[in-house]
Amino acid sequence: MFIHSFLLFGLILLLSSCKTDTETQTIPRVVAEKQTYDFQQHVKPIIEHKCISCHACYDAPCQLKMQSAEGVDRGASKIKVYDGGRLENESPTRLFVDAQTTEEWRNKGFISVLEKSISADKTQNNSLLRNMIELGQKNPLPANKQIPDSIELGLKRKNFCPTTGEFSEYADDNPHGGMPLAVTGLSKKETNILTTWLDEGAKVTPLSIKISESEKALIQQWETWLNSDDKRTKLVARYVYEHLYLGHLYLQTDDTETDTTNQTTQFYTLERSYTPSGEAVIPVKTVRPFDDPEKPFYYRLTPITETIVHKTHIIYPFDQQRLQQYQDLFLQAEWTVNKLPGYSYQEKSNPFITYQAIPAKLRYQFLLNDAEYFVRNFIRGPVCRGQIATNVIRDQFWVMFENPKYEIYTNNDEYQNSVNSYLGLPGEKTSLSDLGTEWFKYSEKRNKYLNTREKQYRKTYPEGATTQHIWNGDKTNENAFLSIFRHHDSASVTTGWLGEIPLTTWMMDYPLFERTYYELVASFDVFGNVSHQAQTRLYFDLIRNGAEVNFLRLLPPESREKTYESWYQSAAKIKTEITYHELDDKSPTAIRYKTKDTYSEVLQSLLDQYPRLTQKQDTINRCDTACRDALSKKSTTDKINLSLSQIAAKPAKKLAAIEWLPEVSFVRVELPDQQVQSYSLLRNRRHSSVSFMLGEELRYQEELDTLTILPKLIGSYPNLMFNLKSTEIDAFVAQLEKVGSEKAFNQLIEKWGVRRMSPDFWNVLHGFTENMLTEQPLESGIYDINRYGRW
Known part of the structure; x- marks a missing residue:
């Protein structure tokens, strides 16, 4: 397995070298006093219609993220965010977080796409955006014809990211490299609006957000509660933040509860700020949500000003009912906090120890109540991009969860304390020399945990698993049964069991669910090096195997091996012997089967039993x-x-x-x-x-x-x-x-x-x-x- 781990960066191409820019000097924009076109009213709709479909999120070519005025003004960078071969961690370049001004972004290497430049030979160059638009207009591809093979497309294409001084050479080498790339271009009207706006100085006006009085009041309620001095609330607030920081939260109030479109719905992010409510947000710039902020901070709700793109849009209601739900779930139970956890290596790498004071049953119920949201975080989040990132999962499979009434970890404190030390997650130590040792350490811990778990389940349920051990959403919650689809280098999740009966099915308990979230979301650094990315990928392989094997407990012992072998064929058989935990083919099942196809039978029985929740x-x-x-x-x-x-x-x-x-x-x-x-x-x-x-x-x-x-x-x-x-x-x-x-x-x-x-x-x-x-x-x-x- 040590050799297998190192194959990743041994075979991946290293970052390609970039062309050297000719000596140029930027000409500061001169903004005309009278503007023919307004950015928000006239320019932004064109960008949304023809540009954002490529230029959004971390995989925007050249990091030119055009979802907001701030992103357009920030410009482009030659540094790739997604780079499976880098040997060192990259400095984060998160818009609105890692720099706040244009000057700060220039100091981080971002080049303007709006400013003209003058070369050493006194030649004046148009702005990059103007050049790209004109190149697209100059060499259009024929309508309704297939794109020639000579034009590179897809995620793996090389992004040249030329500066204004390099553009002439870029245009010679890429005559069809104008924007929008290899797709129907701008209309004459759109071109006129954009070029006129650029000629008049490209005045960029940020979006002005108007928040209703009722939403302001609800935000104040949330921020007051999240920043309470009570130790229990402080710990719950930290736990909630680490699970919601990637989400798009929406506030339903008396003013908004009848709104049925996100065209007028204002979404928010939950973040950590060094400033309290009522003051401008100064973001805590840590890479991960559980990294040490180093000084006092406050949880804040910040309005999203970027245009919404589907690939990062993970919604979560954050209304008065939700606040009451949190208080009822977490604070009505009897539990105490003697000392709040810090941000040490052990606490960052093991949420089961960090949040041990919060009863595990409450944490599990928190995840189950909105299981699709939490699964979507690691299915649609930054980790799930690229073939190597997604080929750990099948193209179609179903997911269900253990019933919290019977799930052992959340119901047995003695067992829970005995396994917590085994449940830490890799990825914090990212030097290349740590890759092999970290993998061995966490793989060994995981197998020790499964040894203990298997014995405990056999002791607690000597007659074996039953369908009562499967969470049914209390017969109302549609999060109980989920379908996941992999699309080669991306993935999707939806409620219900959709499609044909799949080859594999997962059954997740609390430790599996929580570890998956922390490994693929909270702990994942999209700017991390090959060691970090390999550790994340390899450990998720163990998690997937654990969820599949957990499902097999429902089948008769004599059926498990055959089903397992159909999932792990050819060379994978060797891996099942060397890497994975030994399959339990001895513990009985309490389910009485009528056919030999026990795998399909148990799934069909659940479809029949819960037709609405499974979308039978x-x-x-x-x-x-x-x-x-x-x-x-x-x-x-x-x-x-x-x-x-x-x-x-x-x-x-x-x-x-x-x-x-x-x-x-x-x-x-x-x-x-x-x-x-x-x-x-x-x-x-x-x-x-x-x-x-x-x-x-x-x-x-x-x-x-x-x-x-x-x-x-x-x-x-x-x-x-x-x-x-x-x-x-x-x-x-x-x-x-x-x-x-x-x-x-x-x-x-x-x-x-x-x-x-x-x-x-x-x-x-x-x-x-x-x-x-x-x-x-x-x-x-x-x-x-x-x-x-x-x-």
């Missing part, structure tokens, strides 16, 4: 003969679903088109009543195992790939879009069934696909956001096209 009525992916007969007699939407069910959940050997379908396709269907129904076509790649960081293509079982089709949008990064009328759905399905070659698939694209250079590209893309505003208003945000194919 999946009329596309699990539609039997009776289901099809019923759908044929119903509405237009039902008939569309019936047609799509003919191609859903089929293996690639029966539906050849899957070979050419990308991971995520969005389908827009125009209904007769002028309404629109959106669908997601998700390609589920099958692997012999997901146990290794590298060589994923060696483990593909492409003939077993399947297609999940959902009547809603899943994923933040569409790879392909289709646009068709409801009357065409049968023809669309029939042609998809006939696809047996790349040529045939291209014919499908010609008829219904939306190419990057289609004049309708942007309207269709943003139409999906508008549809989300109707279907799931608070969840909506602009979709990312960095992964869109070269269709």
Whole structure:
């Protein structure tokens, strides 16, 4: 395993060297007194329509993050945020956190995209933004044609990030490298607005936020409670902050509770500030939420001024009801705090020790109440970007949780105290020399923990696991059963068990759930080096294995080995012997089975027992003969679903088109009543195992790939879009069934696909956001096209 760990940085390409800039000097912007166009009213809508789909979040090319006026003013950087091969940690460059002024960003190496420059030969250069716009206008690609292979696309493309002095050389080398890149460009009107604004000095005005009086009052309530002097509240506030700092919180008050769209909903972040309520926020600039602030701080709610993008939009209600819920959950119980924890290495790396004073049962219930939110943090957060980051999980699997009434860790203090020291997490020590030793140390601790856990479960439940040990959401909470879909280098989570019965299923207890959150969210440093990233990835491999094996306790002992072997084939069999804990094939199960396919039987029994929470009525992916007969007699939407069910959940050997379908396709269907129904076509790649960081293509079982089709949008990064009328759905399905070659698939694209250079590209893309505003208003945000194919 030591050798396996070092393969990561031994095989990854190191950061490419950058071109040397010719000597240039920036010319300060001269802002015209009279502005033809206002940034917020005229310029920002164009940026939102044509730029933000690429230039948002950490994976914005050249760190040019255009979601806000501050991001546009900050400019670009040659330093990559996501870099799997760097040997040293990178200094963080979080907008609004690590620098507050333009000058501070310039000192951190960011270059202006708005300012002109003058070269040593006295040649004046336009601003980078103006140059990029003009290059895009000068060399447009032909409409409705596939993007040439000579133009590099995707997350792995090299970002040149030229300065104004380097732009001429960049343009010569990349004649089609203007903006927006390899997609339908700006209209004449949009170009005129942007160039006029740039010529008049590119005046950038930050968004002015107006907070209602009722929201101000609720913010004051929250900040007063979170900053209480009471030791118990202080500890709970720290725990809450470490779990909510990545979220987009919304405050429902008397003024906002009837609002049903996020177009007018103001979202907030919870952060640590060196200033108290009523004063301007001075952020605590630690890398992680549990790092030592070194001096007194306050929890503050700060309004989000950036345009909302779907890929980072993780919402969480933070209203009066939530405040009361926290007080009832955490403070009504009898528990005391003798001494507040500090920020030592042990406390940072082991939340089970840090928060030991808060009864574990309360912490577990806190996570369960909003399980989808917490899972979404590590599925949609910074950690889940790139193939190596996501290939630890299957392309489709279901998740459930242990019932807090029976979960042993939260109900047995003696057992809890005996295993806490085993539950620390790696990733804090990041030098390359620590990688091997840290991996061995935490792998060994994890296996010791599982030894103890197995004995305790056998002692506590000698007759074995039962379906009563599965949390049913108290029959009302939709967070009880979740589906996760991996899309090669990203992932999604949603409530309910969607799609066909998957190859694997997880059952998470409190230690698994909490460790996953801390390892992949709170402890993860997106600017960390290869050692930190490898430790994170390797430990999550153990967590996934633990959740899968925990589910196997439900099956009869004689069924476990066969099921386990189907999950860990080929070389993974060796890893199950060397790295993973030995499979328990002796403890009984209390469940009485009627068939030999015990895996499917127990899942089907849960679908039958909790049809609403599991969303049993999946009329596309699990539609039997009776289901099809019923759908044929119903509405237009039902008939569309019936047609799509003919191609859903089929293996690639029966539906050849899957070979050419990308991971995520969005389908827009125009209904007769002028309404629109959106669908997601998700390609589920099958692997012999997901146990290794590298060589994923060696483990593909492409003939077993399947297609999940959902009547809603899943994923933040569409790879392909289709646009068709409801009357065409049968023809669309029939042609998809006939696809047996790349040529045939291209014919499908010609008829219904939306190419990057289609004049309708942007309207269709943003139409999906508008549809989300109707279907799931608070969840909506602009979709990312960095992964869109070269269709």
